[in-house]
Amino acid sequence: MNTVPATAQVVIVGAGPAGLTAGIVLADAGADVVLLDKLAEGANTSRAVVIHARTLEVLKKLDLADQVIEAGNVVPRFVMRDGDQVLARVDFGDLPTEYPYTVMLGQEHTEAILLARLEKAGGRVYRHCEVTAATQDDDAVTVDYTDADGAANSVRAQWVIGTDGMHSTIREAAGIGFTGASYPESFVLADIHMSWPDPRDEVSMILSPAGPTIVAPLPDPAGDRFRIVSTVAEAPEHPDLPYVQALLDDRRPGAKAEVHEIVWSSRFRVHHRLADHYRAGRVFLAGDAAHVHSPAGGQGMNTGIQDAALLGRLLAAVLAGTPATTLDTYETTRRPVALGVVTFTDRMTRMATLRPRPARAVRNLLISTATRVPAVRHALAYQLSELANR
Known part of the structure; x- marks a missing residue:
């Protein structure tokens, strides 16, 4: 009933x-x-x-953290790139928590x-x-x-x-x-099987003149399933394999990624609003x-x-x-x-999403310079993990 x-x-x-x-x-x-x-x-x-450290602490109180970790893919590192250039590596390993990592599930x-x-x-x-x-x-x-x-x-x-x-x-x-607005760009969202050169224990944010792309490794027996989130001017309703392949070739040309299958895909627009x-x-x-x-x-x-x-x-x-x-x-x-x-x-x-070349050059210099400082990297990891919300 x-x-x-x-x-x-x-x-x-x-x-x-x-x-x-x-x-x-x-x-x-x-x-x-x-x-x-x-x-x-x-x-x-x-x-x-993405499931962050603070959420895992909350789920532990519900006797669910271990189950989530076992089902997911543990990822202790966040890497920011501009094309093939590494701008920053942020490691969650030193966070003051039982869960010094993110889980992809x-x-x-x-x-x-x-x-x-x-x-x-x-x-x-x-x-x-x-x-x-x-x-x-x-x-x-x-x-x-x-x-x-x-x-x-x-x-x-x-x-x-x-x-x-x-x-x-x-x-x-x-x-x-519900105060706020929407971003002018649209976003491509897709789960795919592909060959990807980076380790499966890191999430990448790839910056490019056309917009950012996030590549996150998802749990999969074959080890080749990834989540792609990418900003584009106007995304198709259902991005297909050739579209996603061309997008990755453009955003990270040195990766030589090879998309084998689209599990599912969609487009969406993003708002920033608060009740x-x-x-x-x-x-x-x-x-x-x-x-x-x-x-x-x-x-x-x-x-x-x-x-x-x-x-x-x-x-x-x-x-x-x-x-x-x-x-x-x-x-x-x-x-x-x-x-x-x-x-x-x-x-x-x-x-x-900065487009002008001079602005991107300044941004890249600021990111790479600031994140050479361990305290800056730690602060960024702490904020991403939401541990300040305790």
Whole structure:
């Protein structure tokens, strides 16, 4: 049966990584939690792939870090290039954490791990449920949704968490602004099998006059699967093998990369936006519903999971009798983190998309000179890892 209960203590709208994480924390605490998602199933493409040290620390508290590490590809190094010239190597090995590295794992696998953990805790996701409105009063929030047959239904909850993405229905229903803009460029996103000369324990950001390209090694028995994210003026809807091959030949000519297969590909445009508030009465936002930004640095999913873990703990405490004013600390703690991430990734993106030759020459000199200093490399690794968010 897929019958959604008529009432719950907490309703979570959106069953991506952030929604699932909040659901796990609440279910572990014995809360009556309902997760609604309009999709028939979870993610089946890899979208976000980077899991940073701070997120692994959060997942450890849910007994999931070891499982994620075993499923993923451990990558302890980030390398920045301009074409074939190495500008900087940033090593995560000296970070003050049990996890001095990143893990590359497709979002579909991360979501599957989180979903299994949610179900183990006694929670579940109700699918084919598209939320259409949320109306709150002094006592609760009524969440309206349509089911797989198009029938209108509702569930009433004490608290609602919107983790329903950039176009969040919950955020709009709560009247929370989403301030920011979009970048003019489009992005190519693809998972591919290819021959690539660099070690599989490093992620590369390749700068070029045409725009940056990120190459990340994904877990694969054959050891030849990679994620490509590349900025282009106007990407095709479904970049094919010849397109991706030409892109790599142009951005990193010395690599002599040979693309064997496109697993999946798409295009997207990137926004940098931040919710004006993370709370409106009994409604909260987390993940992409609260913040979206450039994929530079792989911060998005990580920030969302960390949002959700804290919010889940705070709501569980309030449901157990802690004063509701405790919930005010969610926005004061997490919104500054997201503001820092949006600012950092925006600077990285604008730096990486410089076109004029003189500006690129100055940028390259500054990067290569600054990152020769160990303290600078350590600071960059610390920021990328999100360990400052503890």
